[in-house]
Amino acid sequence: MPDVLTSSKPDVGRCASRCVYYCHIALYRMIFDVPGVIMEFGVHRGRRLALLAALRGGYEPYNPHRRIIGFDTFTGFPQRSEIDTTSPATPSASSRSRRLPKPPP
Secondary structure, X not given: OOOOOOOOOOOHHHHHHHXXXXXXXXXXXXXXXXXXXXXXXXXXXXXXHHHHHHHHHHHOOOOOOOOEEEEOOOOOOOOOOHHHHOOOOOOOHHHHHOOOOOOOO
């Protein structure tokens, strides 16, 4: 196996995988004091989700409150329909053109 640093044509995929791995370790170390769960949206094949689970097992094996949750649609999001554009939560053109009044001095 060629060394990535001395090879004339480094394996870019391997370098990127290592970078992602070390970045996740650094991010995980930052959240030790932050309570809550870890969520990943769009898990694809679950590699990062498995990495997060392994990091939790290594860094916080006795923390039962640190859950790791993954979400995925598996098919992508559908196209916008009429209900999406006429929803009360969608700002209308007139509400976007209005400006907020300036606060008093």
